[in-house]
Each structure stands twice: as C-alpha cells, then as structure tokens.
Amino acid sequence: QVQLVESGGGMVQPGGSLRLSCAASGFTFSRYVMSWYRQAPGKERELVAAMSGTSGSTSYGDSVKGRFTISRDNGKNTVYLQMNSLKPEDTAVYYCNAWAPGNDYWGQGTQVTVSS
Numbered sequence: 001q002v003q004l005v006e007s008g009g010g011m012v013q014p015g016g017s018l019r020l021s022c023a024a025s026g027f028t029f030s031r032y033v034m035s036w037y038r039q040a041p042g043k044e045r046e047l048v049a050a051m052s053g054t055s056g057s058t059s060y061g062d063s064v065k066g067r068f069t070i071s072r073d074n075g076k077n078t079v080y081l082q083m084n085s086l087k088p089e090d091t092a093v094y095y096c097n098a099w100a101p102g103n104d105y106w107g108q109g110t111q112v113t114v115s116s
Contacts, residue, residue: 001025001026002024002025002026002027002098002105003023003024003025003026004022004023004024004096004097004098004105004106004107004108005022005023005024005107005108006020006021006022006094006095006096006107006108006109006110007020007021007022007023007110008020008021008110009094009110009111009112010111010112010113011113011114011115012086012112012113012114013114013115013116014086014087014088014114014115014116015085015086016086016114017082017083017084017085017086018083018086018112019080019081019082019083020036020080020081020083020094020096020110020112021078021079021080022034022036022078022079022080022081022096022107023076023077023078024077024078024079024096024098025077027098027100027103027105029053029074029077029098030053030054030074031053031054031100032053032098032099032100032103033050033051033052033053033098033099033100034050034051034053034070034072034079034096034097034098035047035048035049035050035051035070035096035097035098035099036048036049036050036070036079036081036094036095036096036097037094037095037097038090038092038093038094038095038112039092039093039095039109040089040091040092040093043092045095046061047059047061048060048061048064048068048070048081048094049061049064049068049069049070049081050070051070051071051072051079053072053074056072058070063089064083064090067083067084067085067086068081068082068083068084069081069082069084070082079096081094083112086112086114087114088114088115089114090112090114091112091113091114091115092111092112093109093110093111093112094109094110094111094112095107095108095109
C-alpha cells in the first residue's frame with residue numbers, strides 16, 4: 001500500500017523557516033521523481049519544487065527560488081522541503097507527490113500558515 005505522509009507544517013511569522021518532511025512507503029522510492037506542490041485558498045495547485053530520484057537534479061517554482069530547498073534521503077524514503085524567508089503568500093496546503101511513468105501518488109497535505 002502506497003503511503004505519503006507529510007509533516008512539519010504549522011504557523012510561522014514572516015521571515016521565519018519551516019522544514020517539511022514526507023515519509024514514503026509502498027513503492028521503490030529511488031525510482032520516483034519527488035515533488036512538493038502547494039495550493040492556497042481559491043488558487044490552483046502549483047509546483048513548488050521537484051527532485052529526480054537518480055541524478056538528484058532539482059527544479060523550483062519561480063516564487064520560491066533562492067528561499068526553498070528540496071532534498072531527499074533515499075535510504076530513509078523521505079523527501080524534505082526547507083523553507084526559509086517565508087512570506088504570507090507562502091500560506092497554503094503543501095502536498096508531497098511521487099511520480100514515475102504510469103504512477104502518480106499524493107499525500108494528504110500539511111498546512112503552512114505565514115502570519116504575524
């Protein structure tokens with residue numbers, strides 16, 4: 001059974017930091033592109049960051065470049081999202097995604113709220 005379990009969300013003041021984690025099970029983690037998406041109220045879900053399973057190449061949404069860092073530990077089947085210099089517009093539900101040809105899995109999401 002495939003599971004993606006996000007953790008680490010919460011409320012933080014502008015300029016603060018959070019680290020999200022996504023623990024995966026039920027599939028061969030290292031073969032999947034792991035990504036973080038987010039969805040704010042009234043907006044479409046958008047890609048935040050992605051990381052390949054083999055080469056370790058990464059890509060980021062324009063709004064988070066230079067502030068967020070994606071990483072993964074294939075030995076622990078976990079992907080992380082380090083979020084620094086958070087802004088109120090980063091407020092959203094953050095979702096973990098695992099993708100490989102023919103398979104697309106999602107976590108339940110974790111709420112991140114940036115507010116003073």
